[in-house]
Amino acid sequence: MTGGEGGHDALFDRAPDDRVRVLDESGALVGTPPDMSDAELVEIYRHMRLARHFDERAVTLQRQGRMGTYPPMAGQEAAQVGSAVVLDDEDWIVPSYREHAAVHVHGLSLSEILLYWMGHGAGGWGADANVFPAAVPIATQIPHTTGLAMASKLGGCGGEDGGVSGNRPQAGDAVACAYFGDGATSEGDFHEGLNMAGVFDVPAVFVCNNNGWAISVPRERQTASPTLAGKAAAYGIDGVQVDGMDPLATYRVMRAAVEKARDPDERPRPTLIEAVQYRFGAHTTADDPTVYRDESEVAAWRKRDPIPRLERFLRETGRLDDDRIDEIEADVRAQVAAAIERAEATARPDPETLFDDVYAVRTAELDRQRATMRRLRDRYGDDAFLRD
Amino acid sequence: MSTDTRNLTLVQAVRDGLEIEMHRDEDVIVLGEDVGKNGGVFRATEGLYEEFGKDRVIDTPLAESGIIGTSIGMAAYGLRPVPEIQFMGFIYPAFDQIVSHAARLRNRSRGRFTCPLVVRAPYGGGIRAPEHHSESKEAFFVHEPGLKVVIPSTPADTKGLLASAIRDPDPVIFLEPKLIYRAFREDVPAGDHTVPLGEAAVRREGSDVSVYTWGAMTRPTVEAAETLADEGIDCEVIDLRTLSPLDRETIVESFEKTGRAAVVHEAPKTGGLGGEITAILQEEALLYQEAPVKRIAGFDTPVPLYALEDYYLPSSTRIEEGIREAVEFP
Numbered sequence: 001m002t003g004g005e006g007g008h009d010a011l012f013d014r015a016p017d018d019r020v021r022v023l024d025e026s027g028a029l030v031g032t033p034p035d036m037s038d039a040e041l042v043e044i045y046r047h048m049r050l051a052r053h054f055d056e057r058a059v060t061l062q063r064q065g066r067m068g069t070y071p072p073m074a075g076q077e078a079a080q081v082g083s084a085v086v087l088d089d090e091d092w093i094v095p096s097y098r099e100h101a102a103v104h105v106h107g108l109s110l111s112e113i114l115l116y117w118m119g120h121g122a123g124g125w126g127a128d129a130n131v132f133p134a135a136v137p138i139a140t141q142i143p144h145t146t147g148l149a150m151a152s153k154l155g156g157c158g159g160e161d162g163g164v165s166g167n168r169p170q171a172g173d174a175v176a177c178a179y180f181g182d183g184a185t186s187e188g189d190f191h192e193g194l195n196m197a198g199v200f201d202v203p204a205v206f207v208c209n210n211n212g213w214a215i216s217v218p219r220e221r222q223t224a225s226p227t228l229a230g231k232a233a234a235y236g237i238d239g240v241q242v243d244g245m246d247p248l249a250t251y252r253v254m255r256a257a258v259e260k261a262r263d264p265d266e267r268p269r270p271t272l273i274e275a276v277q278y279r280f281g282a283h284t285t286a287d288d289p290t291v292y293r294d295e296s297e298v299a300a301w302r303k304r305d306p307i308p309r310l311e312r313f314l315r316e317t318g319r320l321d322d323d324r325i326d327e328i329e330a331d332v333r334a335q336v337a338a339a340i341e342r343a344e345a346t347a348r349p350d351p352e353t354l355f356d357d358v359y360a361v362r363t364a365e366l367d368r369q370r371a372t373m374r375r376l377r378d379r380y381g382d383d384a385f386l387r388d
Numbered sequence: 389m390s391t392d393t394r395n396l397t398l399v400q401a402v403r404d405g406l407e408i409e410m411h412r413d414e415d416v417i418v419l420g421e422d423v424g425k426n427g428g429v430f431r432a433t434e435g436l437y438e439e440f441g442k443d444r445v446i447d448t449p450l451a452e453s454g455i456i457g458t459s460i461g462m463a464a465y466g467l468r469p470v471p472e473i474q475f476m477g478f479i480y481p482a483f484d485q486i487v488s489h490a491a492r493l494r495n496r497s498r499g500r501f502t503c504p505l506v507v508r509a510p511y512g513g514g515i516r517a518p519e520h521h522s523e524s525k526e527a528f529f530v531h532e533p534g535l536k537v538v539i540p541s542t543p544a545d546t547k548g549l550l551a552s553a554i555r556d557p558d559p560v561i562f563l564e565p566k567l568i569y570r571a572f573r574e575d576v577p578a579g580d581h582t583v584p585l586g587e588a589a590v591r592r593e594g595s596d597v598s599v600y601t602w603g604a605m606t607r608p609t610v611e612a613a614e615t616l617a618d619e620g621i622d623c624e625v626i627d628l629r630t631l632s633p634l635d636r637e638t639i640v641e642s643f644e645k646t647g648r649a650a651v652v653h654e655a656p657k658t659g660g661l662g663g664e665i666t667a668i669l670q671e672e673a674l675l676y677q678e679a680p681v682k683r684i685a686g687f688d689t690p691v692p693l694y695a696l697e698d699y700y701l702p703s704s705t706r707i708e709e710g711i712r713e714a715v716e717f718p
Contacts, residue, residue: 068516068694097518119516119694136520137478138450186449188481214450216426222449284518292425351699358689365658369687373699376706384705385698387514 011256012238012271016230019241019276022248025304027312034252038319042328044085044247045314048077048307050332051101054110055281057336058100058117062285066344070117071098072281075245078306079209079275081105082250083177086258090130092152092176094145097134098209098279099179106131110339111346120349130174138184142193142206145178149202149261149270152176175261177205183214185228197270198235203261204270205254209244211279212301216292229274237270244275245306248313278304351377351385393575398568401543401576402432402508405550406470408580410440413468416554419446420455420472420508429474430510430569456482456507460490463505468554476511476563477520483528490559491534506553510566511539512604512654513701516694523691524603524655529561530632530664536560536585537632541568541606544576545629548583556585565604588635590642594624597715598642600665601652602628605702609652612707621715631661639665640672647678650714654701657685679717684710 011020022031055074061067073080076098084093084105093099093106100113107129115123116134125133132148135141152174184190185208197204208228212219225231232239238260242253250273257271278301282289289298314320355362355370362370376384396404410416418433418440424447427434437445448455452473459469473479479486486507493503513522529537538553538560540546546564553560591606592613601609606627613623624642628635643649649669651662662683669681684702692700 069518116693117518119697121693121695124519136518137480183450186451186454188451188453214421215429216422216424217447217449221447287429291427348695351696354687354689354692354696354699363688366688369657373687376709380705385703387698387703 011253012240012260014240016227016233016239016241019243020249020253021243021246022252023246023309023313025309027309027316029313031249032252033248034255036251040085041314041319042324044081044251045307045310045320046328046332047081047085047101047105048247048310049328050335051077051081051104052307053332054100054104054336054339057340058114059281059285061114061340062117067114067118069284069286071284072279073098073100075278075280075301075305076209076211077101078247078310079207079244079250079277080179082247083207083254083273083275086251086254087175087177090174091258092130092132092145092148092174094132094141094148094176094178095134096138096141096180096184097136098181099134102179103129103131103134110336111342114339114343115346118343120343120346121353122346122349123343139180139187139189139193142178142180142184142189143196145176145204145206146193146197146200146202148174148176149197149204150200153200153202173203173262175203175205175258177207179207179209181214182208182210182212182219182222182228183217184208185231186222194232194235194237194270194272198237201269205257205261206270206272207254208272208274209277210274211277213279213283213289213293215283215287218293227274229272232272235272237272239272239274241274241276244277245304245309247306247310250275351382392578394578395573396543396547396576397570397573398540398543398546398564399430399432399570401546402550402564403434403436404576405547405581406433406436407439408547409551409554410436410444412580413554414444415466416468416470417444417446417462418470418472419448419459421448421450421474423447423472428472430566432508432564433472452478452481453485456485456490459505459507460485460493460503463490463503463559464493464501469505470554471505471507473507473509475517475521475523476509476525477523479507479509482507486529486535486559486561487532491532494558495534502557503559504557506550506556506560506562508562508564510569511563512565512567513691513697514567514604516697519693522697524653524686526561526563526631527655527660530661534558535632536630537563538585538630539563539565539603540629541565541603541627543574544581545583545589547576548581549585549629551580551582552585555582560585563603567604568607571607583629586630586633586635588629588638589627590624590638591627592623592625594622594646596622596646597648597650597711598624598626598639598646599650599652599711600626600628600639602631603654605652605654608702608704609707612704612711615704615708616711621711623711634664634668636668636672639668643669643673644676647676648714648717650682650684650707650711652684652702652707652710654686656688657683658688660685679714682710682714
């Protein structure tokens with residue numbers, strides 16, 4: 001597959017507020033569609049449907065007390081799916097905590113994602129996928145992404161002593177992709193990470209999922225910069241704004257950015273993508289957005305929902321019909337139900353695992369503390385610890 | 389002082405304390421992430437934005453280093469900023485500003501510039517929060533000369549200590565035990581109310597063993613003391629309230645009476661304040677000592693995800709067991 005754009009210039013040589021679009025709100029073509037097969041297009045649709053259903057179930061699980069605090073992503077599926085499908089297995093995703101769809105596309109199972117939000121340390125990171133643990137402190141993953149890309153460029157992170165165990169290829173062309181929100185662009189780590197990426201000319205893509213709100217603070221109170229994409233100019237790298245609720249536009253921009261990262265040509269390699277979108281729900285299940293934003297704003301953005309938009313395009317171009325949609329719906333429901341079942345069937349972790357993986361080799365003091373726990377549990381049972 | 393009281397939770401006492409100080413002194417301003425229109429993610433600043441306006445209750449961009457750094461500038465130039473860091477686990481981007489600048493501005497300028505600010509942050513575990521939301525790293529800040537560190541354990545103390553912290557001429561790290569933000573209510577003096585910094589509170593008098601604690605661990609420690617009383621062990625429970633400077637006099641006085649001690653904190657054991665308190669007892673009251681000082685603390689592991697957090701936090705059983713060891717020695 002090619003970038004489909006006849007070179008990247010058309011995508012990157014544009015004003016920061018010249019938003020890349022392919023589908024409008026109604027699903028009509030307003031830009032060049034990416035060069036993709038029918039199956040690939042339907043797969044993006046299926047992933048978005050899966051993400052939406054997963055998200056709805058996850059919020060319900062939290063409400064039912066079956067899961068802890070959860071950050072919903074409804075509304076943001078297009079930017080996550082449209083970008084993540086571009087990545088190859090050896091590429092890295094370095095996510096924030098709201099990138100459930102992106103990390104799933106890149107290989108993290110749904111039950112692994114659920115386990116993390118169920119407070120279980122076995123979840124949240126990629127056992128077999130190049131997915132970093134979700135960064136909860138804002139923007140902290142951005143310099144990590146630059147570092148992964150530096151290691152990829154230097155070709156030094158494979159093998160026995162590599163930073164990751166097991167299956168890392170030696171290849172120096174893996175791309176590192178950070179996902180973060182609009183609020184993250186105000187943090188020092190955003191500046192430092194992008195600045196170094198520009199200086200070292202690394203194969204990285206920085207995807208800013210600008211959903212308009214950092215908890216209660218709107219995008220306009222986050223920065224006086226007219227766009228977030230425009231910040232790239234300060235680092236000497238490309239910055240491009242895309243309709244983040246248009247999966248095909250996101251795909252096109254991401255594809256061009258990844259190709260530029262892999263094959264640098266004469267241009268600086270990293271790219272900042274500002275994917276403009278909206279979070280339909282709360283910041284987390286512990287948040288009440290009605291305190292700080294109007295329902296009318298939410299309603300307006302719901303009209304730009306990426307899923308019906310792509311569905312309509314695919315229907316009208318004969319790529320999708322009722323039967324196929326029903327099939328996808330059933331498939332998505334079954335997949336999410338199975339993931340929930342698997343996560344809930346996973347036993348509470350052995351309390352002694354608390355002492356594992358603090359260091360490569362457990363210290364003598366940790367051994368003593370583990371023995372203390374064991375003695376207390378032998379003597380009093382787990383009720384001595386559990387408050388519920 | 390007024391004799392009126394209001395029945396408040398701990399987090400309501402934070403809000404009440406802020407409101408009263410903002411009325412008393414128009415130089416007091418609140419700033420941080422989501423503190424304004426949203427009223428704080430724990431509602432600790434609810435209504436203040438409406439009452440005092442956007443220039444005194446400032447919603448900032450997401451930038452902890454920037455929040456503290458700008459607070460330092462404001463404090464040096466006459467304001468009394470009370471910045472909020474949303475959770476203690478997110479304080480680290482501001483660490484450089486706190487320890488390299490806030491803590492030593494006075495010292496570096498030989499008193500010309502000062503930094504009267506209060507950094508508020510919810511701290512501690514036990515609420516099934518996501519990762520990085522349950523840290524208890526008070527020892528980092530106690531270790532830094534020039535800072536004061538305060539942790540209340542009751543609503544009335546919260547209001548009184550916060551007022552004292554805001555009026556204090558030096559930077560104060562004010563850590564709020566979010567596990568007990570809404571756990572109970574008590575009568576809190578209405579209007580002006582201060583509790584002096586640097587003074588511990590004896591929560592239960594006893595003669596067999598001195599138990600030192602603070603913040604959210606105070607309640608389970610008092611409960612453990614009551615259980616142990618039935619076994620004939622008479623605990624003196626001391627809530628330190630201010631961790632820097634420590635109330636050495638109260639710490640030592642109690643130990644001279646009992647000769648035995650335990651320290652309870654939820655922070656990791658190694659390098660925690662339990663070690664400092666033990667050292668104080670060694671320095672000041674060695675000849676009274678009848679048993680090793682027992683430290684009952686969080687384990688030396690990262691705070692686990694919530695499925696295991698009960699195993700990490702000192703429970704009443706662990707506290708009772710530890711105190712028994714201190715009492716039964718040898």
